[in-house]
Amino acid sequence: MNGWVGYITNQSVINMQTTTLSSDTHSGHKRERRKEARPGELLDAALSLFVNKGFSATKVEDVAASAGVSKGTLFLYFSSKEDLFKAVIRANLADHFPAWNQEFEEFEGSTPDMLEYAMVSWWQRIGSTDASGITKLVMSEAHNFPEVVEFYDQEVIRPGHELFKRILQRGIDRGEFAPFDTELAVHSLVSAILYVNMWKHSLACSVSKNALNPEAFLRNHVHLMVQGWRQR
Amino acid sequence: MNGWVGYITNQSVINMQTTTLSSDTHSGHKRERRKEARPGELLDAALSLFVNKGFSATKVEDVAASAGVSKGTLFLYFSSKEDLFKAVIRANLADHFPAWNQEFEEFEGSTPDMLEYAMVSWWQRIGSTDASGITKLVMSEAHNFPEVVEFYDQEVIRPGHELFKRILQRGIDRGEFAPFDTELAVHSLVSAILYVNMWKHSLACSVSKNALNPEAFLRNHVHLMVQGWRQR
Amino acid sequence: MNGWVGYITNQSVINMQTTTLSSDTHSGHKRERRKEARPGELLDAALSLFVNKGFSATKVEDVAASAGVSKGTLFLYFSSKEDLFKAVIRANLADHFPAWNQEFEEFEGSTPDMLEYAMVSWWQRIGSTDASGITKLVMSEAHNFPEVVEFYDQEVIRPGHELFKRILQRGIDRGEFAPFDTELAVHSLVSAILYVNMWKHSLACSVSKNALNPEAFLRNHVHLMVQGWRQR
Amino acid sequence: MNGWVGYITNQSVINMQTTTLSSDTHSGHKRERRKEARPGELLDAALSLFVNKGFSATKVEDVAASAGVSKGTLFLYFSSKEDLFKAVIRANLADHFPAWNQEFEEFEGSTPDMLEYAMVSWWQRIGSTDASGITKLVMSEAHNFPEVVEFYDQEVIRPGHELFKRILQRGIDRGEFAPFDTELAVHSLVSAILYVNMWKHSLACSVSKNALNPEAFLRNHVHLMVQGWRQR
DNA sequence: GATGAATGAGTGTTCATTCAT
């Protein structure tokens, strides 16, 4: 409960309060009409509950209540619980890719720096927030919701894979790396991200020692990879 | 928690690979089946079903039927479905480490070869069998069974971590690697194992493209790491 | 229970046959639609939907949408879905009898011809239109709306019964039929009408073979009856 | 509430008490094991509730409670509410046809007597009992359960139709009737049965006057038909 | 010990109705 675990815990508290605050905001009125704001409020509530309790273990009624609306209202904006899950994935992961793709097209430093920046950015923007729990959710409940897994594959895994592949290819094209199998190499990069994810969401709650400092681990992992790819 | 549990644990490796056979066995000799064999048959059936269908999606009735007994009988040996889960994990996990520890103490080749051998051995003995599904199960259901996660941490994660750390230290001591932070490095190795695990048990069913060749990936991952650690 | 209700009742025959037209009408002139026309449009839409989809299966929102208004507006005119049901039945039933009574008082042919004409007319004017569905609705939902059934009995069943009884009595008085129990005989005539009704609205959709030609059946039924009643 | 209506009412009371008695029988013990008796008890309860409250309006829990068991037990014997409906149809209508077919093959009197016997038998064995309500149920809820309608068509309508057709053909073959279209004629016979059915289950509750004496009506109806078919 | 009939708590989704705007 110290080191990075504490760090994460602090983050979660903040995130959770963000949600709680928003529901306090409109707890004054009943039947308040907030058509524009509802979907976002519901998505926030759903992310928090899904990540902290699991998808199946979360009742739609709890999501609705947490967003300050009734069960029926949720179905006004999302056709089903699974649809809500997809929307959570879209809002918290998939929708970031356009910006990320652009960001890396405009990146001007060396490719090794770019890789480190990518990994650390992921941690700061996603890994350290509730959004990282989505990946664990998808893995955990994959068996029961194949459609969601397919969605996640198309909207998150592939775009992410492609993004990393382009970065590695840039390194080869610029002569920073010797040519190698970028396909396999991407898996090695992604494995570190998945590792941090699973550590945080599956083990951190129970495992106290062997604590992992995510940022240090990611930097180290990239450095190792980069050394392996460098031209000699 | 003694007697049959020990018995089962001893035969767990065999059971894991002969689930089908064992169920054939007792369909032939109806009354020859010894009472002491029941729990083992139930654990085998449970492992197979939990891994292939998921924990929640597996009905206790299916486990009982698959073991050739009635639903009521299962509850004679395991007080609840959760208890059965714990027993499955206990029976199929920890006991490999003594053998592995000894095996690597006697290893005589180079440390890079040793690392590659470790990874490929894991794949051949565990990763490619149902046993690898346990890790995924633990991750998926971690929220609901913190006690199990702790057990998994002590009996599997730490011994594995220590084993890898000793191997890396051997490489440094023998002058094959330049000195580095072995703690962080181990995570980078384990991340590859976890990656293969999750890929196989969470995504393989739904994700068609970007298919992963586990053995090639593991070899490549080790090579990359090794290059990074080598003395220059 | 006055004003627009009376208005609607007057135009019910027209409405029944021009549901589509009337909805086209108000899509052209957006604001020209008079408020007084609303209830009629709602009743038309309700008749069509109730008959074609069933009462329970019809959503009030669909009725409203079909009439070109919002859900809330429907409840401005009808206090509940049940109230709408009653209004539909009231608006589409009773008013045919004065005309029919007069028509048959002026009929100059033989009584057997008159009976055949009555049955075939019913088919052509009612049976083959949506209006016939009301009878099925009343039968189906009788349990839930006893008040409506009573209304239907007084306004439809009895006038119809009396009309047929007078026709049969005419046949006896004119010496075309031997004297018989006209009360019972009327039931035999009406049974054919009900039969066609139920066939059309309850079974036709699912039952393929044994198809029924309503007009042939009705003619045949009357001929049989008439032969039984004829003087020898 | 007098005449035949009273007669029917008496019948229903008897029927209802049959059901009630059976549930009293095993109300002493909890968790009584009555595997053989359960389906029959559930079918009786279901018939009574479906007929008196309607299919959709009846909750499976009510059926179970009325049979003295829990909700779960019902699903041990019937896979769904719709399946229960079909079983009710089978047990109370469809299963009678073998006996009826045989009975009429062995009938030795004249065909007109046979027809009268058939109609009166129907009234005494089916029409006057709760079983007659099934037909009304199927008609009423046809829209929502097409599969049930199809089942009813195959298991009840067609066998009944064929039975009547064979009887009429027997009359023609024996020279009692002049040749005629038996297909159309059957509809005229069945219409009387349907009429009694709908009268009893849709109108009787609300309509007091114009009371119908079912047995007299059916006899009269048959006599009329027969006169029309006789050879001259 | 073994059985399997019986239990009953738990939940996503629909839709008639309300009411703030």
Next chain:
DNA sequence: AATGAATGAACACTCATTCAT
């Protein structure tokens, strides 16, 4: 008058667990 966002009651079906036999 008209809207349409919000409500919440209602319900079939599953399955881990119990217990009479």
